Amino acid sequence: MEFNFIALLLAGLVTLVVGFIWYHPSVFGTIWMRENNLTQDQLKTGNMLKIFGFTYIFSLMITMTLMSLTIHQSGAIGMVGGPPLVESAKPSFAAFMADYGTAYRTFKHGALHGFISGLFFAFPVIGINALFERKSWKYIFIHAGFWMVTLTLMGGIICGFA
Template sequence: MEFNPIAFFLSALVTLVVGFIWYNPKVFGTIWMRENNLTQEELKTGNMLKIFGFTYIFSLMITVILMALTIHQTGAIGMVGGPPLLDTAKPSFAAFMADYGTAYRTFKHGALHGFMSGLFFAFPMIGINGLFERKSWKYIFIHAGYWIVTLTLMGGIICGFA
């Protein structure tokens, strides 16, 4: 199974690109600031290098997990002991990979799994945190929507091009 590092690093940039659009004051940024009791001036005081740098590092971590969720061949490779043991795998593994090595390796399939990850992982976690933090449903839906869109695009890129 081939790996495309460009797709890997590109998919991690999706969090920043979608966030730039999603949290723009002309989209959901104004509502998000109001729900968090933040002002433009307060937002300008943050260390942007630290914020964007850690966002990218965390996004790379998310990308690693999305690879396992969207690329089903990862499970088959794991069953033989991972990449170091591929050469010693039984002939049935080689036959399986010959038949199914590229099955479901499309943007559409990855986007589906990314969407499901957003809906069934990110949304419930954000919802739970929001409820305990006494945040509004607007707050919860803005963040959950962001992650659903972001994970959908990341999953599509990872599965279709990695």
């Protein structure tokens, strides 16, 4: 099973694109700034190259995790010891992959798993941190919503095209 690394690189861009829209002042940006006690002037002082660069690197790390959550064949490949050992796997593995190698490899299926990852992983992690930081529910829902939308799109791209 081969992977389209261009699709993975594009999926990594989703956090930046969705973030640009989601945190825009016309959408949730004004509320987000108010919930964080930030001003436009404070936001302009950040090192944007560092922020966007690390965001993309972290996003690529997320794509690697989402691959195993959205592409079920990753589990089968893991059972034989990973890609280096696929050639030496038993004939039953080749037969299994011939029958099911492309099963559930759609945007829709990946989007479902991406959304579930956002709902049952990102949302609780954000919620726990925010509760201890004494942040509001608005803060929690803005960030959790961002990650649910982002992971849904990333999961769809990874499963459907990678």
